[in-house]
Amino acid sequence: MPGDVVAVQGIGGLGHLGVQFANKFGYKVAAIGRGPENAALAKKLWASVYIDSKATNAAEQLQKQLCFGIDLPIIRGRVPTDTKVPIDTFVQ
Secondary structure (H helix, E strand, O other): OOOOEEEEEOOOOOHHHHHHHHHHOOOEEEEEEOOHHHHHHHHHOOOOEEEEOOOOOHHHHHHHHHOOOEOEEEEOOOOOOOOOOOHHHOEO
């Protein structure tokens, strides 16, 4: 539903399409990437927030920045083995 939160893990390739589609459908979009170099692209694609999962815990930052969990996670590709993001921690 419009106003719900969609988290897109992976900005680039297919992830940038997920950010754009979710935004156009009226969702608040949390873009999750690995590294600060993706922050500008995420904002350009109209993500509400960008979270650098290489520098911080994505689940904690989602809760902190959005004050609640997400309604729909979009995870494209593989999640690196050093990423400790238990999805059930922040999905409503």
